[in-house]
Amino acid sequence: MGDLVFDVAHLLAGGMVVVSFLLLYQGRMYALLNMFALHAALLSAAVAWQALTQDAAHLFVSAAIALVFKAIVIPAALHRIVERLGIHRAIEPVVGVGLTMLAGTVLVALSILVMLPITLASDALAREELAFALSVVLLGLLMMITRHNAVSQVVGFMSMENGLVLAAAGARGMPLVVEFSVAFSILIAFIVIGIFLFRIRERFDTVDLQALDQFRGERR
């Protein structure tokens, strides 16, 4: 039984990392959203498995939130938004697929190298979950940096957040996981409503302050 517990948890969390990689290079909007739904479904399964093995009933609530809200409602809503904004056909030029994948691989290696040695005190299951979760978080961050479109940035953010829920579920006996899921769901709902209401197509450059200043006439 012990091996099965470990293997299934490993499989599901590892699957999330793989899907995170798939998210990185999706060019078409609909494909991206479908991939994200898969990501959230895997998260839901992983959390449910943790609930079962840890005997923690409250985690089932988190799993249910992940499945209903993130795997079904949000992708469906984003589908409609993409349609309304007329960006469904736009094949987004992802900046250098090869380079992005390489960076992603480096990030995964980094998170494993960082997490595994320092969590020796924890049990093997929690260690692997944390290493996978950090990979998913970093890959989500990478996606937010490399994408230029608000919808795919939001998908990056949500995949990052999936990694956080995975980490919280993996930490044995952690309280408030459900509250975190709810808080994040509210956050994401706001983001999605924001995109819809204000028809934000492009991301706003957050790094290049100079360009913004110029736009405002702040420079002479």
Next chain:
Amino acid sequence: MSGTWKSGVAGVLLIPALAAALLAVIPDYRWGARINVAAAALTALVALSLFVAGTGGDDYLLIDDLNVVFVALSTFVGFTTSVFSATYIAHELETGRLTPLYLRFYHAMYQILMFSMNLALVANNIGLMWVAIEMATLTTVLMVGIYRTHEALEAAWKYFILASVGIALALFGTILIYVAAQPVVGEGLPAMAWTTLSGSAHLFDPALLNLAFLFLLIGYGTKVGLAPLHAWLPDAHAEGPTPISAVLSGLLLNVALYALLRFKILLAANAGAVAPGPLMVALGLGSLVFAAFLLYRRRDIKRFFAYSSVEHMGICTFAFGMGGALANFAGLLHMTMHSLTKSAIFFAVGHIAQVTGTQRMEGIRGLTVSHPALGWGLVFGVVAIAGLPPFGLFTSEFLVVTSTFARAPYLAVPLGLGLLIGLGALLLRLQQVAFGAPLAQTQPARASLVPLYAHLALVFLCGVYLPRAVVDWFQHVAARLG
């Protein structure tokens, strides 16, 4: 004695929560403003009672010597800002920038913001604190975007995305703290409570603590507005309603810094963990120097003072990074003084933007001639924020500089340089805006000057005479910070 702190905490949480519910259903904006002021005043009074109610904590909530100062400061500035806001919004309504419906929303949001900031401060549970800070972020995002102009929406969106990423990283750090604590403290709520964490932090795995602090520093550092994570801050300050700029600068940045301080105590208690000091010193110094240079290129008056907030948060973070009784004392004093002064400046700036009809500094001239009370209020505020005597910020900056000279002289050079560069920019702009011949087209001021001058009087008082009791209190807290 054990029950009294609980009723006080219940007061600072329930009053804003109930007021928010009430304000959401009251259609008349005048009554809304009055109830807003009354609720904020009541909360501030209850917060003062916490000083005598003693300390204590349970699984979720906590009152100790550190957070009681911040709760009192927060609720006091919340109250004065609500007074300022009452006159400010009347003008916004006349000019049609806001409608009564939006004001109803605005007042309810204001109280929810007060609730979530108080919750973040009194939370004993690191997870609860995280939820509260997220809630405060969401409410401020909505308020920043309330004018619904293109610029306001853009600022709100940018703030939203950057702050969300920041708090997501902070959550990962929070989870790691739990993972570090769980083998020592055991599963469940105690492994997330400050009271148990700080008692057993010396037993935690140092490497996990290091990693956790890194995430927390980047995460909450984004909310503090430390460079290079500050990109949201100037826009959010410039495009939202001015009362919100005052609350953002005066309170929300403090709350995020308070969270960092709490985690710093954990690291300081663990001998094997990396010292959090150098990281905070580097970030703080970087923010100070960076913001000081950028001050020269600002053309928008609210944006200008937002960069000044980045600068001052840098000074506070630097002081806490230096550590030791004196620098911590200076940092705490600086946080308090900066809150009071910066919100006073935003009170003045809000009315100035209304009477001149612009936020661009070239459109503002000779304020001391055209609107003496307002203009001189701004002059005093800027003199105070520049760190000149006789105001309280001079005391705290002086202490930061001298303690740095005593312990790490090579750091004092960039510190002093940053302060002087910032000072130059402030005085340069002040001279352009406040003096000279006024431009013709200004409206008469209908400003509420009481909050503005009350804050300045307090800052002045702390500059010339700090009561013994206050000094003792700050010293006591500073010693705990390590």
